[in-house]
Structure formats: C-alpha cells, structure tokens
Amino acid sequence: MVKVVKMKIREIGILCCLLIALTVTSLAQTSWVETSGIAPIDNITPQQARQQALKSARQLAIEQVCGIKIQAETMVKEQILAGDFIHAISNGEIIGEEILKEEVLIEQADSRLAPNLTYKVSIKAKVRKMAGDPDPNFRIDLQLNRTAFQDGDELVISVKSSMDCYINVINITADDQAILLFPNKFSKDNAVKAGATFQIPSEQSKASGIALKVGRIPGHKTDSEIIKVIATKTPLDMYSLLSLSGDFGEMGTVQTALKDLIMTISRVPMYQRAEAGAMYEISGP
Structure with missing residues (x-):
C-alpha cells in the first residue's frame, strides 16, 4: 500500500504476476484454452503460492496457443509482470481470463511428518498471438x-x-x-x-x-x-x-x-x- x-x-x-503488453488487434489471432498451474506452499505464503500457480497456468496457456517453449530466462525476467492483467511472453498474450477452480492439495506420505501443501489454480484463458516483432x-x-x-x-x-x-x-x-x-x-x-x-x-x-x-x-x-x-x-x-x-x-x-x-x-x-x-x-x- x-x-x-x-x-x-x-x-x-500486486500479486505475483502480470504485465501490460498488447498487440495490433486487427492482425491478431485469439483462442480460448484451459490450463492448470501448481506451486508448493514452501517457505512462502498461500497468496504467494497462488500467484506462482497462476503464472504457471498462464505460461502454459500461451505455450499451447503459440506453439513455443518459454525459456527459463524469459520467465525469470517476466515473473514480476504476471498477474490479473494481461500477461505477454514471447509472441503471445493473455487478454481474457476466468478462474475455474482453486484448491490446496495435501500430500502426506508419512503421518509422522508435516504434510506437503500445494496450491493449484485452473484457468480458462483467451490467448492472442502477437503480430510483428x-x-x-x-x-x-x-x-x-x-x-x-x-x-x-x-x-x-x-x-x-x-x-x-x-x-x-x-x-x-x-x-x-x-x-x-x-x-x-x-x-x-x-x-x-x-x-x-x-x-x-x-x-x-x-x-x-x-x-x-x-x-x-x-x-x-x-x-x-x-x-x-x-x-x-x-x-x-x-x-x-x-x-x-x-x-x-x-x-x-x-x-x-x-x-x-x-x-x-x-x-x-x-x-x-x-x-x-x-x-x-x-x-x-
């Protein structure tokens, strides 16, 4: 604040992820896809894990539509840009988004140990291929x-x-x-x-x-x-x-x-x- x-x-x-990157609308191709992202709640707050899960879901959505592999170095640079706005990576951007489901997954292989918690977010995203370079x-x-x-x-x-x-x-x-x-x-x-x-x-x-x-x-x-x-x-x-x-x-x-x-x-x-x-x-x- x-x-x-x-x-x-x-x-x-903020939250943990999004940016404002847009393209020439008349030349764009859009598609709706559904993806999910997860993030372990390990030494971070549930809110931070949620944002990491959202980032992962968004990157998968763009990857599906644009047919590209998002490089790790790109994500390091763009992680501060993801969020509930528009997220653009490489030649794609998310211009619409709906949260379908959010849940905390609990895994406990040994009752003597603390359970492993993972935040999972499922989204429906409208992805647009970006025109030009x-x-x-x-x-x-x-x-x-x-x-x-x-x-x-x-x-x-x-x-x-x-x-x-x-x-x-x-x-x-x-x-x-x-x-x-x-x-x-x-x-x-x-x-x-x-x-x-x-x-x-x-x-x-x-x-x-x-x-x-x-x-x-x-x-x-x-x-x-x-x-x-x-x-x-x-x-x-x-x-x-x-x-x-x-x-x-x-x-x-x-x-x-x-x-x-x-x-x-x-x-x-x-x-x-x-x-x-x-x-x-x-x-x-």
Whole structure:
C-alpha cells in the first residue's frame, strides 16, 4: 500500500504476476484454452503460492496457443509482470481470463511428518498471438530505491530509456486495483529523453512535500507489489485518453481496467513500445 504525503494515492500493490503488453488487434489471432498451474506452499505464503500457480497456468496457456517453449530466462525476467492483467511472453498474450477452480492439495506420505501443501489454480484463458516483432534497441531500465520496504518507507521510481519516448507508469495493487501513477493531474508531461533518468516523484515534487510512502494492507504481514512501465515512441497519455479522475488515475479493479488498457495500447505496434516491471515487498513488525 502506498500513500502520498500531501496527495492521497491508492496503494501500490500486486500479486505475483502480470504485465501490460498488447498487440495490433486487427492482425491478431485469439483462442480460448484451459490450463492448470501448481506451486508448493514452501517457505512462502498461500497468496504467494497462488500467484506462482497462476503464472504457471498462464505460461502454459500461451505455450499451447503459440506453439513455443518459454525459456527459463524469459520467465525469470517476466515473473514480476504476471498477474490479473494481461500477461505477454514471447509472441503471445493473455487478454481474457476466468478462474475455474482453486484448491490446496495435501500430500502426506508419512503421518509422522508435516504434510506437503500445494496450491493449484485452473484457468480458462483467451490467448492472442502477437503480430510483428519488438524493437531490440528500444529498452527500458526500471529501478526502485529498494526492493524490500518497511511500513512508512518512501518509494522512489527511476526510469531510463534507450530512446526518446513517452512513459506511463501503472501500479497493480494487492487488493486487485489498477492505478495510473504517471502521468497524473499534477505531472502531465510524460516525455523522456534517451539516456536520461526520469524520477517519480521528481525532485521538484519532493521539494514541494510530495512523497510515496508504502504500507501493508491491514491484517497482512507481507505484501508483494509491482510497478509496471509502458513506453512508446509516439505520444501516449493514458491519463487523458482514459479520462481518469483524481490526483492519480484510479482505474478500478484489474478486470475493470483491462478492457480500457487493451483498447488503448493495442493501437501501438510492438516495434513502437517497450515495457519493464519491478517487484518489491512490504513488511512490518
């Protein structure tokens, strides 16, 4: 949960997996598939295991439709991008999803030992093959001032691009909310110069008393959260295009925001956009 000093902002949360990556709709081919994913509940919370199981189910769905093998190195990079939004890996993306069943599997071979618990999620996913290829020279470097926070710590987001571009920074919260952090009511110029580090909040904003401070959801010991950046070579201002309200763009639940995001980003060809994501955790005493 992130709170803005001086300006109130909904929390910056997540779950464990998803991203915002879209394609040219008119050239896309879509298919519905059903898959299941599992994850052991071993030294992690059931919520974290659920997100890992979802990630696995999504990757299998894309693999079935696109006929590709997702490499381990790709998943390491993309694990922070999976979630209840749109998950894109290689040449496929999930643009619709329904949770069919969730369950905790219990296996105990020896009554003297603790049982093994596994989280299983079954989904029905709509997968779209992505048209075109991304520009390998268009890269986004996203850095947070840390990856592990305590309640009340300040969050600072830094973005650097290999090309001149326009950025939109989205927050996927632990309570299933989507928030457009930037651009916003107070900072609307989202142009970034190649090689320059763009900071949110800016030094000017910080000097005026604005800060992003993290906090857990009440009752949670730990929350895992992500920041997602979408960069485009041509101007794209989601705050204005989506007619968002509030100091920051509160987009509603992930499911509510998904349709608007797809319609907005799908107009941008793959070679004109780049993405990055960063995950962090918030804990407390």
